[in-house]
Amino acid sequence: xxxxxxxTPDVESLKPTLETLLKLAKKHGADAADAITAHGRSLSIGVxxxxxxxxxxxxxxxxxxxxxxxxxxxxxxxxxxSSISLERLAERAVAMAKLAPEDPYCGxxxxxxxxxxxxxxxxxxxxxxxxxxxxxxxxxxxxxxxGVPGVSMADxxxxxxxxxxxxxxxxxxxxxxxxxxxxxxxxxxxxEQDGAMERDYDYAGSRWYEDLPTPESIALSAANRAxxxxxxxQLPSSAMPVIxxxxxxxSLVSAFTSAISGPSISRGVSFLxxxxxxxxxxxxxxxxxxxYRVRGHGSRPWDGEGVAGKKMNLIDSGKLTTWIxxxxxxxxxxxxxxxxxxxxxxxxxxxxxxxxxxxxxxKSPEQLMSDIGNGLLVTxxxxxxxxxxxxxxxxxxxxxxxxxxxxxxPVSEITxxxxxxxxxxxxxxxxxxKFDQPTCAPSLLIEEMVVASGS
Numbered sequence: 001x002x003x004x005x006x007x008t009p010d011v012e013s014l015k016p017t018l019e020t021l022l023k024l025a026k027k028h029g030a031d032a033a034d035a036i037t038a039h040g041r042s043l044s045i046g047v048x049x050x051x052x053x054x055x056x057x058x059x060x061x062x063x064x065x066x067x068x069x070x071x072x073x074x075x076x077x078x079x080x081x082s083s084i085s086l087e088r089l090a091e092r093a094v095a096m097a098k099l100a101p102e103d104p105y106c107g108x109x110x111x112x113x114x115x116x117x118x119x120x121x122x123x124x125x126x127x128x129x130x131x132x133x134x135x136x137x138x139x140x141x142x143x144x145x146x147g148v149p150g151v152s153m154a155d156x157x158x159x160x161x162x163x164x165x166x167x168x169x170x171x172x173x174x175x176x177x178x179x180x181x182x183x184x185x186x187x188x189x190x191x192e193q194d195g196a197m198e199r200d201y202d203y204a205g206s207r208w209y210e211d212l213p214t215p216e217s218i219a220l221s222a223a224n225r226a227x228x229x230x231x232x233x234q235l236p237s238s239a240m241p242v243i244x245x246x247x248x249x250x251s252l253v254s255a256f257t258s259a260i261s262g263p264s265i266s267r268g269v270s271f272l273x274x275x276x277x278x279x280x281x282x283x284x285x286x287x288x289x290x291x292y293r294v295r296g297h298g299s300r301p302w303d304g305e306g307v308a309g310k311k312m313n314l315i316d317s318g319k320l321t322t323w324i325x326x327x328x329x330x331x332x333x334x335x336x337x338x339x340x341x342x343x344x345x346x347x348x349x350x351x352x353x354x355x356x357x358x359x360x361x362x363k364s365p366e367q368l369m370s371d372i373g374n375g376l377l378v379t380x381x382x383x384x385x386x387x388x389x390x391x392x393x394x395x396x397x398x399x400x401x402x403x404x405x406x407x408x409x410p411v412s413e414i415t416x417x418x419x420x421x422x423x424x425x426x427x428x429x430x431x432x433x434k435f436d437q438p439t440c441a442p443s444l445l446i447e448e449m450v451v452a453s454g455s
Contacts, residue, residue: 011177014039014061014167017081021065022171024090030067030097032108034170034305036343037063037081044160045131047138049146055131064345065089069097073106077346105331106348108305113337114174115302122294124163124179125208134159137215141187144219148189150230151223152197155188159215168343174306183209185218189226198232198410200225200380205436207295225379228400232410234453235401241375242416242449243368243402246432248381249441253287253358255386255393255420256280257439260314260322261351262329262340264388271391271421272320280320281424284361287315289324291339291354298354298438304343309354312338326351357440361429365443368430370405376451377402378416391420418449 018035025033039061046053063086064077074096078089137159145154160183167177186203202222204213244252256272264270272280281287291309293299303309305327313321323333326341326349342352369377377400384395394417400407426447433442 010039011165011167011179014165014177015169015175017063017086018167018169018175020083021063021086021090022169024087025065025067025093026171028091028094029069030090030094030171031070032068032171033066034108034168035063035065036166036168036345037061038164038166038345040162040164042160042162043129043131043134044158045134045138046156046158047135047142048155048157050139050142052135057131062345063089065093066348067093067097068107069094071102071104071106072097072100073103073348074100075346075348103328105328107327107331108170108172109307109327109337109341111172113307113339115176115306115308117308118176118178118301119292120294121292121296121299121301123181123207123296123299125181125183127209129161129183129209134161137185140215141185141219144216145187145189145223148220148223148227150191150193150227151189152192153190154219155190155199156201157187158185160184161209168304168306170306176302176306178301181207183207183212185212185215187219187222189222191223191226191230193230196230198226198229200229205297207297211295229398229410229412232398232412234413235376235411235451237452239448239450241372242446242451243365243372243375243377244444244446245365245377245379245399246430246434246441246443248378249444250437250439251381251384252420252423252444253356253439253441256287256424257314257324257353257356259388259420260320260324262323262325262333263351265323266329266332269388271387271389275320276323278320279318279425280421281315281318281427283318285315285318285424285427285429286313286359287356288313288359289353289356293355293435296355296435296438298356300354303339304341304349305337307337307339307341309339314356324351324353353439355435355438355440357433357435358429358442358444360431360433360442363428363430365430365432368428368443368445369402369407372402372445373405375402376400376411376414376416377407386420393418393420393423413453415452416449417452418446423449
């Protein structure tokens with residue numbers, strides 16, 4: 001079924017293009033420059049009612065160039081890697097930089113901070129899956145989902161495989177590349193009862209094919225989740241404890257990392273802008289970012305500026321310990337980069353985390369439900385609203401009422417609201433942490449939130 005790939009993206013083959021591009025940038029007048037190129041392949045198969053619905057088979061190469069003229073910068077990109085195109089790209093980038101406004105904070109990373117080693121992250125799997133292999137897996141997703149009594153339809157049953165090679169080079173000496181891969185499965189189940197329909201989904205992704213759950217397990221999970229939502233009701237509006245299921249709890253971590261990103265802090269548009277070294281979460285919460293997690297979804301050997309990263313606690317026993325910074329935001333805040341630059345092909349470096357997670361607690365979700373007695377279990381969310389300056393937060397959701405310490409009837413068309421500063425201080429993690437995304441969290445209990453009915 002599977003074999004070692006013969007035509008996987010090759011890292012070293014990307015190097016000459018960047019060497020040429022940086023030389024051309026210097027030729028046209030750049031004081032300094034960096035360049036990135038990526039070669040990616042993806043294959044995705046979708047099935048509906050046992051038949052092929054769509055196939056997406058793509059492959060492409062892109063190159064991006066950033067040039068500096070004094071304290072002015074410009075970034076350009078192209079998917080044409082011919083000699084003529086590279087010449088024009090470099091010429092255009094320099095011309096744009098000359099016209100750009102001055103940015104006192106832009107520049108290449110400190111050479112002393114550049115990565116010198118390539119850590120073994122095990123994030124590239126050379127296994128090659130052909131279209132027939134993925135079609136068979138997608139068919140299993142579709143058939144098993146539709147075969148569960150009460151499920152009327154399977155939607156978006158798909159299997160995919162992605163591989164890529166990236167090379168990054170700077171005019172001040174950095175020159176390295178890396179490869180990565182991703183395999184995945186997903187399906188949506190639609191259940192029906194007495195004319196009412198509910199839907200839910202499940203998915204799985206992994207760096208290595210061998211780490212994927214079976215299509216059957218994903219299909220059955222999606223089907224059972226959809227069936228469990230039939231007969232949903234609304235809760236009366238009131239304040240109550242709320243438990244976020246681990247699949248949606250990670251959104252609270254993402255809101256936190258956004259609030260401590262360098263650009264947000266430097267612009268003063270964060271509800272945590274004055275919170276450094278203070279108790280942001282309660283003492284049992286620790287949040288870690290680890291770029292070197294083996295087979296991690298967000299693992300990377302260096303950041304988007306070539307800076308070496310490190311495992312660090314963003315929150316240590318509830319206290320905020322750091323901002324997440326690239327070179328530009330660090331310069332603006334008169335700090336040092338934390339190795340969190342994210343480089344797109346056609347954009348200057350932004351800021352992003354790698355593998356970020358809240359450490360697991362001691363109690364199971366069932367024990368937390370037993371502790372609170374009555375409340376709400378949130379399993380799906382839509383339309384979140386967050387005021388970045390104040391932390392005021394609300395989101396539409398569905399899930400289950402918690403009665404007498406156990407999940408009871410399904411609920412829908414409700415809104416939960418609060419302020420993230422209060423929510424973080426009143427947060428208790430469960431013990432069901434799973435490393436299935438770049439940002440992860442166990443189920444999270446929030447002591448009190450306002451729950452409003454949609455009626």
